[in-house]
Amino acid sequence: MTVNGPRPRHVIIDPFQESAYANAGWDVLRSAGLDPVATLMSVPSSIALPRLLSEGFVADAAFVDGSHRFHEVFVDLYFLRKIVRPGGLIAVDDVWWPSVHTAVRYFERHLGWTAISDAFRGAPIGSGPHGQGEQEVRCKAYRLPEMSFEPPFQDFRGF
Template sequence: MVTMEERRARVREVRRRLVREGPARTRDREADFEKVTVPERACDQLRDLLIREGAQTVVEVGLAYASSALAIGEALITVHAPHPRHVIIDPFQERAWSNVGWDLLCSAGLDSIASLVLAPSSIGLPRLLAEGLAADAAFVDGSHRFHEVFVDLYFLRKIVRPGGLIVVDDAWTPSVRTAVHYYERNLGWRAIPDAFPGETVTAAGAAPQAGPGSRCRAFRLPDPSFEPPFEEFRAF
């Protein structure tokens, strides 16, 4: 029987190899892996945050080269819940990424707890909600268009349990930052300031720099959840 430590070691080896050697294949764009993938440090911080949270079910929007998905899988294995679940939504994984991220998850043995939804998040998330999925946390790294981020967050606040976590990547971008700010101002989301310490970026693919912000930001949902009266709308 494979032990938890053996499973974790297998995931960590795949993660190390991805950082050291890069993926087996990339899209035909210059430095695409370096520009797209979530950096190792941020992935470690995401893993540690989910472990502290005791997360057992996680929804992820965007797979790409699977750096964050591998970190989430490592966290779920470490928590050692009886029925861990990692639901990943990425409509482009097959046709744009040639399944490179999913293949990495399979090589790490994480396909036993992960499932891939090959549909836009605006379709996949409502399906999960209709199925009654309840998650402890979500990681959002899909489309960065404001309206699509806003819709992702709308459905995730209904899927992630009250008091759970929603983590967003590229929180420095105006579109992502503005979408999140609505939920902070109007729906009681509370930023966790020390979740991703020590790094910030100023442009997509730029090298991390010391600074006051971070590429990723984590938010605690209110418990209990609530719907505000329409008269109390706060501009964002």
């Protein structure tokens, strides 16, 4: 997540960066000279995101490519909606997986997230969220509504 302005900040969340990836991503970031503006949080996003929220952290944009389990993606999006400023961007990788796609769809259908068409160009990938042979793009970007709102629970529809 990068916060714009005079003091840009990039927060990376990855509990397995050292144990599973030997810090490869963090080392690339350091070799690019970006570590002064970057923070690595080595805990699951379900722990890191509420922590950032309670610290008052506000982001312009977020990129989600962590756990691909439905409940963990849903929790990521739940907290990112409160951390990314109104009108900000949330990009999600691997939306062609049903677990990821279904989580994102709730936010599109109920909370006013708008997919930005052609945000990511490239060849379609995968077999679509319902496994019916349709081709899906790999990454999608969503713009949050300019005004945050909470829908009445009575308006809930299956997603």
